[in-house]
Amino acid sequence: DQQVKQNSPSLSVQEGRISILNCDYTNSMFDYFLWYKKYPAEGPTFLISISSIKDKNEDGRFTVFLNKSAKHLSLHIVPSQPGDSAVYFCAIGQGGSEKLVFGKGTKLTVNP
Amino acid sequence: DTGVSQNPRHKITKRGQNVTFRCDPISEHNRLYWYRQTLGQGPEFLTYFQNEAQLEKSRLLSDRFSAERPKGSFSTLEIQRTEQGDSAMYLCASSPGWGNYGYTFGSGTRLTVV
Numbered sequence: 001d002q003q004v005k006q007n008s009p010s011l012s013v014q015e016g017r018i019s020i021l022n023c024d025y026t027n028s029m030f031d032y033f034l035w036y037k038k039y040p041a042e043g044p045t046f047l048i049s050i051s052s053i054k055d056k057n058e059d060g061r062f063t064v065f066l067n068k069s070a071k072h073l074s075l076h077i078v079p080s081q082p083g084d085s086a087v088y089f090c091a092i093g094q095g096g097s098e099k100l101v102f103g104k105g106t107k108l109t110v111n112p
Numbered sequence: 113d114t115g116v117s118q119n120p121r122h123k124i125t126k127r128g129q130n131v132t133f134r135c136d137p138i139s140e141h142n143r144l145y146w147y148r149q150t151l152g153q154g155p156e157f158l159t160y161f162q163n164e165a166q167l168e169k170s171r172l173l174s175d176r177f178s179a180e181r182p183k184g185s186f187s188t189l190e191i192q193r194t195e196q197g198d199s200a201m202y203l204c205a206s207s208p209g210w211g212n213y214g215y216t217f218g219s220g221t222r223l224t225v226v
Contacts (some may be wrong), residue, residue: 004154034213043116043203043217044155089154093213098143098168100213102154 003027004092006103014111019077021106023090026071032093033066034100035075037086044089048075080110116218118204124224125194132190133221137206144187145215146179147203148172155203161187194225 005024013019021035031052036044050057050064050073057064063076073090087107091100117136125131137144142163147155158177160168163184173179176194181187191198201222205215 032213043219046214098160099157104154
């Protein structure tokens with residue numbers, strides 16, 4: 001059973017618009033939440049994170065939102081750029097373990 | 113430092129053969145991780161080292177899999193008697209400290225078992 005779900009395999013947006021990527025999780029013990037970006041033929045690259053004591057974290061064009069009651073995580077990219085085209089993975093960790101549980105990923109395409 | 117280095121980038125092997133992959137982490141990172149990624153899936157945790165000590169292992173890591181980090185620097189992942197189901201991308205990552213989940217991943221070793 002998947003503990004971390006990214007229900008949209010793909011997303012296409014126009015350059016300059018907002019991209020919203022979503023992630024749902026099942027285990028309320030998870031307490032650290034991250035997004036990774038992956039280009040073809042490369043390993044995932046860490047993008048942004050948030051701990052369970054916050055509900056929002058911002059870094060430039062990227063903002064992560066956490067809704068603990070809904071067990072929902074989202075990544076907003078504003079404005080989207082063609083270079084943002086990649087596969088985005090949400091990943092979740094739990095205190096006491098170094099293990100991350102990843103979703104299956106969402107392929108984002110930003111059209112010029 | 114050029115980041116996390118993994119060798120080889122690609123490996124094709126016949127079923128039943130043994131294979132070994134190497135990972136060189138960022139030099140000041142004392143934590144090292146192995147993950148496996150199959151097509152259409154996210155990375156799945158295999159194991160974690162703090163310095164030379166292997167502190168966590170996934171149930172995915174069957175008896176045919178063994179990982180080492182003998183001097184707390186580079187690590188090797190060996191798969192014995194490979195099976196077609198072992199075909200995947202094997203990713204290594206490192207991080208500098210406890211609870212720092214912002215790993216730096218290598219580019220991975222793609223294994224194909226024929």
